[in-house]
Amino acid sequence: MRNGIDIKRSNTGCGRFAVIIPVYNHQLTIAEVVRQSLELDIPVFVVDDGSTDLTFERVKEIKGAHVMRHPFNRGKGAAIITGMMAASKVADWAITLDADGQHRPMDAINLIRAIPENTRPIIVGYREGMLAARAPWTSRFGREFSNFWVRVSGGPGIADSQSGFRIYPLPECLDLGVKTRRFQFEIEILVKAGWAQIPVMQAPVGVSYHPGTPRISHFHPFFDFLRNFGLFSRLISYRVFGLAQK
Numbered sequence: 001m002r003n004g005i006d007i008k009r010s011n012t013g014c015g016r017f018a019v020i021i022p023v024y025n026h027q028l029t030i031a032e033v034v035r036q037s038l039e040l041d042i043p044v045f046v047v048d049d050g051s052t053d054l055t056f057e058r059v060k061e062i063k064g065a066h067v068m069r070h071p072f073n074r075g076k077g078a079a080i081i082t083g084m085m086a087a088s089k090v091a092d093w094a095i096t097l098d099a100d101g102q103h104r105p106m107d108a109i110n111l112i113r114a115i116p117e118n119t120r121p122i123i124v125g126y127r128e129g130m131l132a133a134r135a136p137w138t139s140r141f142g143r144e145f146s147n148f149w150v151r152v153s154g155g156p157g158i159a160d161s162q163s164g165f166r167i168y169p170l171p172e173c174l175d176l177g178v179k180t181r182r183f184q185f186e187i188e189i190l191v192k193a194g195w196a197q198i199p200v201m202q203a204p205v206g207v208s209y210h211p212g213t214p215r216i217s218h219f220h221p222f223f224d225f226l227r228n229f230g231l232f233s234r235l236i237s238y239r240v241f242g243l244a245q246k
Contacts, residue, residue, distance in 0.1 A: 015092030018043040020083030023099035027054040037105040047079040077185025088170040098164040107205040114203035125165030125205035153235040155191035156200035184231045
């Protein structure tokens with residue numbers, strides 16, 4: 001029981017939850033993120049996406065965590081899908097969060113509380129106070145850029161389309177036909193959800209960037225710009241020419 005909510009079967013009556021943590025080369029933060037997530041007292045699935053540092057060594061023996069590993073780096077989206085497939089066997093909802101320590105796993109309670117009764121939406125954690133939390137300017141700019149193009153592509157009008165702290169209904173989100181397997185997965189799934197009439201909602205969550213801890217970012221401005229450009233071009237073309245579908 002956490003803050004009045006039985007996480008294993010929430011008071012919304014919507015079913016069972018599991019946490020998915022995709023991780024790639026976050027050896028400094030992953031163990032603590034996993035331990036805090038285990039405090040939710042629900043299944044925790046860690047998907048090591050082919051890390052080349054000590055990430056796997058840090059988590060492989062944490063009691064209570066279900067640890068999976070890709071033999072090579074396939075992308076964040078691929079890691080989330082691997083986690084969703086495993087979680088779908090024991091849960092009705094997947095709670096995803098990043099491995100870099102920016103999220104507080106207990107904020108998952110806010111996301112669960114945002115699920116309306118008898119509705120199966122995607123809930124996105126809107127990161128409040130990113131400026132005060134000293135979020136990198138690339139993160140703040142990228143969020144606004146992404147928000148705009150998600151709306152243009154036919155997706156939801158939300159405030160933080162790049163947040164990795166989310167709740168996904170299972171198995172619905174495995175059936176959306178999302179093609180991208182890297183960071184763009186989290187953008188495409190919102191647009192595809194909009195096309196499929198799956199509601200997308202948001203709830204506030206905290207965010208923390210630690211100035212004294214080296215921040216590991218896998219963002220590559222040139223290549224990720226090209227990937228984003230290709231994704232939005234494809235999605236907008238599908239929408240303009242009436243091809244939008246699951």
